[in-house]
Amino acid sequence: MTAEEVLPEAAARALADYERHLRSERDLTEHTVRAYLGDVEGALEHAARLGVDDPAALDLRALRSWLAKQQSLGLSRTTLARRATAARVFTAWLARTGRAPVDAGASLGSPKAHRNLPGVLRADEATDLLRAAAERAADGGPTGQRDAAVLELLYATGVRVGELVGLDVDDADRDRDVVRVLGKGRKERTVPFGRPARAALDAWLVQGRPALAVAGSGAALFLGTRGGRLDQRAVRTLVHRRLADVPGAPDLGPHGLRHSAATHLLEGGADLRSVQELLGHASLATTQRYTHVSTDRLRRAYRQAHPRA
Numbered sequence: 001m002t003a004e005e006v007l008p009e010a011a012a013r014a015l016a017d018y019e020r021h022l023r024s025e026r027d028l029t030e031h032t033v034r035a036y037l038g039d040v041e042g043a044l045e046h047a048a049r050l051g052v053d054d055p056a057a058l059d060l061r062a063l064r065s066w067l068a069k070q071q072s073l074g075l076s077r078t079t080l081a082r083r084a085t086a087a088r089v090f091t092a093w094l095a096r097t098g099r100a101p102v103d104a105g106a107s108l109g110s111p112k113a114h115r116n117l118p119g120v121l122r123a124d125e126a127t128d129l130l131r132a133a134a135e136r137a138a139d140g141g142p143t144g145q146r147d148a149a150v151l152e153l154l155y156a157t158g159v160r161v162g163e164l165v166g167l168d169v170d171d172a173d174r175d176r177d178v179v180r181v182l183g184k185g186r187k188e189r190t191v192p193f194g195r196p197a198r199a200a201l202d203a204w205l206v207q208g209r210p211a212l213a214v215a216g217s218g219a220a221l222f223l224g225t226r227g228g229r230l231d232q233r234a235v236r237t238l239v240h241r242r243l244a245d246v247p248g249a250p251d252l253g254p255h256g257l258r259h260s261a262a263t264h265l266l267e268g269g270a271d272l273r274s275v276q277e278l279l280g281h282a283s284l285a286t287t288q289r290y291t292h293v294s295t296d297r298l299r300r301a302y303r304q305a306h307p308r309a
Contacts, residue, residue: 084110145208
């Protein structure tokens with residue numbers, strides 16, 4: 001059933017206007033728009049069952065009741081926190097656009113999500129991974145050269161897998177050793193990479209890519225075996241397979257290489273603000289997670305080595 005069939009008329013109309021706002025004004029990804037709309041529609045349905053048919057009449061009591069219902073269904077703290085955020089963003093939009101007299105969700109709290117420390121490679125494991133990829137590239141043909149360039153760039157820049165597969169050839173400036181990335185919220189940033197990544201990119205662009213390119217390849221930097229733009233699933237499979245060849249390395253995906261890059265930068269002395277800029281984090285608090293990983297390693301090393309530990 002559609003939202004128009006489930007919700008009262010005023011609520012369905014507000015939700016449709018909100019969808020247009022998310023798509024045209026905020027320019028969010030399709031996945032983010034669907035998530036926001038699903039959460040808000042659930043809140044509006046719950047409010048309607050409480051007798052609140054118009055979003056202008058939404059109040060904190062109805063929103064808290066909705067969250068309590070979600071909690072009773074056994075949803076995780078992370079999901080509850082996300083849904084509370086979606087409700088707050090929606091009620092703020094209602095108030096800002098004059099559709100509600102007050103922002104009912106301004107005081108809506110949400111449970112703190114448990115933040116597990118991300119899995120990362122040790123520096124020597126990352127070196128082994130990239131060395132093995134380079135060896136495969138030597139006799140693996142164009143796909144071997146592509147895989148080596150993909151792994152080098154993921155680890156060198158810490159870009160997200162979606163950002164990587166979205167790159168075009170012109171986004172990689174091999175003269176300045178930087179790559180131009182379009183990140184979350186369509187925010188552009190420039191990220192540097194080192195000599196090994198440049199060498200792998202050069203080999204791929206000069207030898208490997210022309211061998212896979214077809215008429216419909218367009219400007220995509222990385223290509224699949226059929227000549228189309230490489231997809232995220234193929235990159236995830238690649239990372240898992242290559243890490244399986246590294247003795248003792250944890251089973252990580254592309255995001256694990258991003259975590260590893262951030263951790264190794266901080267352990268090497270990079271400041272937090274610079275790492276935040278490189279990773280494209282909107283909040284410094286997100287970047288600070290990696291300092292926890294580094295501190296954990298320091299603590300383990302201390303316990304192993306210090307006589308008074």
